[in-house]
Amino acid sequence: MGMMNNKYFDERQILARGKGFQIGFLVSLGMIIADFLAEDVLWNYGCISINVYSRAMMCIWIPILVVSVYFILNDACEKINETGGKALMGMFVFVGLFEIIVTVVRVASGSILFVENGVVGDALGQIFTGAAMLGISVVYFVKLALNKKTFGDEE
Amino acid sequence: MARNIAIKVARAEKDMTQTALAKAVGVSRQTMNAIEQGDYNPTIKLCRAICRVLGKTLDELFWIDEEPGSSDGQ
Numbered sequence: 734m735g736m737m738n739n740k741y742f743d744e745r746q747i748l749a750r751g752k753g754f755q756i757g758f759l760v761s762l763g764m765i766i767a768d769f770l771a772e773d774v775l776w777n778y779g780c781i782s783i784n785v786y787s788r789a790m791m792c793i794w795i796p797i798l799v800v801s802v803y804f805i806l807n808d809a810c811e812k813i814n815e816t817g818g819k820a821l822m823g824m825f826v827f828v829g830l831f832e833i834i835v836t837v838v839r840v841a842s843g844s845i846l847f848v849e850n851g852v853v854g855d856a857l858g859q860i861f862t863g864a865a866m867l868g869i870s871v872v873y874f875v876k877l878a879l880n881k882k883t884f885g886d887e888e
Numbered sequence: 889m890a891r892n893i894a895i896k897v898a899r900a901e902k903d904m905t906q907t908a909l910a911k912a913v914g915v916s917r918q919t920m921n922a923i924e925q926g927d928y929n930p931t932i933k934l935c936r937a938i939c940r941v942l943g944k945t946l947d948e949l950f951w952i953d954e955e956p957g958s959s960d961g962q
Contacts, residue, residue, distance in 0.1 A: 743915040745928050808918035884906075884917060 740812040749809035757800035764792040781851055787858030794865035801869045805876050818873065825870040832863030889926035894949045896924055898942040913937040 742750065768788055776782045804810040811818045836859040839845045847856050899909055910920035913934065922928035923938075930938070935950050942949065 743919050744931055744934060745919040745922060746916065808916065813914070813916050880918070884921065 740815045742809065742812050746807075746809040746812075749807040750804060753800050753803040753807070753809065756803055757796045760799045761792070761796040764795055768792055781848065781853060783853045783857060784855065786855045787853060787861065790858035790862050794862055798865045798868055802872050805869070805872050808876075808880070810873070819877075822870040822873045825866040829863040829866030829870065832859050832866070836860050836863070889929060890952070891926045892924050892949070894944075895938065895942070898944050898949060902942060904942075909938070909941060912941045 768791075772782070772788075801810070836845075836856050840847050840856050845856055846854060848854070895909075899906070904912075906920050906924070907917050910917045913920075914937070915934065919928065923930050923934075935946055939946055939949055
C-alpha cells in the first residue's frame with residue numbers, strides 16, 4: 734500500500750472497470766444484433782441502407798463510447814499516479830475535429846457523396862468516429878472540471 | 889450506505905487531508921472520498937490500511953450501530 738511511483742488501479746476502480754467492460758460487452762452484442770436486424774428487416778422494405786464500413790464504425794465506436802464514458806464518470810479511466818490523460822484526450826479532440834471537418838468539406842465540395850445509389854457511404858462512418866472521439870474527450874474534460882470544483886476545497 | 893464521519897474526524901485529529909490519506913493508503917482521492925461519503929464499501933484490506941495510518945481500530949472507524957427497526961445502512 735502507498736506505492737507512490739507505481740501506476741495502478743485501486744480496488745474501487747477495478748470494480749468500476751469490471752462493470753464498465755461488462756456493460757460494453759452487452760452493448761457490443763446489442764450493436765451486432767441491431768446491425769443484423771437493420772439490414773434484414775428495415776432495408777428489405779426499401780429503406781435507405783448504410784454501407785459496411787459505416788456500420789462497422791458504429792458497431793465499434795458505440796461500445797467504446799459507452800465504456801469510456803462509464804470509466805470517466807466513475808473516475809476509473811486513469812491509474813493512480815498516471816498523468817497522461819489530458820494529452821490523450823487532447824489528441825482525441827484534434828483527431829475527432831479533423832475527421833469531422835475533412836469529411837464535411839469533402840461532402841460539401843462534392844468529392845465524395847454522402848448517399849450513392851441509395852446507400853449511405855463512408856462519410857457517415859468517418860463523421861461518427863470523429864463525433865465519438867469528441868464526445869469522449871468532452872465528457873473527460875467536463876468531469877475534470879467538476880472534480881476540480883468538488884475536490885478543490887480540500888478538507 | 890451512511891457517511892463515515894469517523895474517518896473524517898480521525899483524519900482531522902491527524903491533520904491529514906483527504907489526498908494525503910489516500911496517498912498513504914494507496915488509493916485515489918475519489919475512492920477515499922467515496923468511502924467517507926458512504927458510496928463505496930472498502931475491502932477489509934483497505935479498512936486495515938486506513939486504520940493503520942490513522943492509528944485507530946476497525947471498530948472505531950467502521951463499526952455500524954444498528955438502531956432497532958432500521959436497515960443496516962445498505
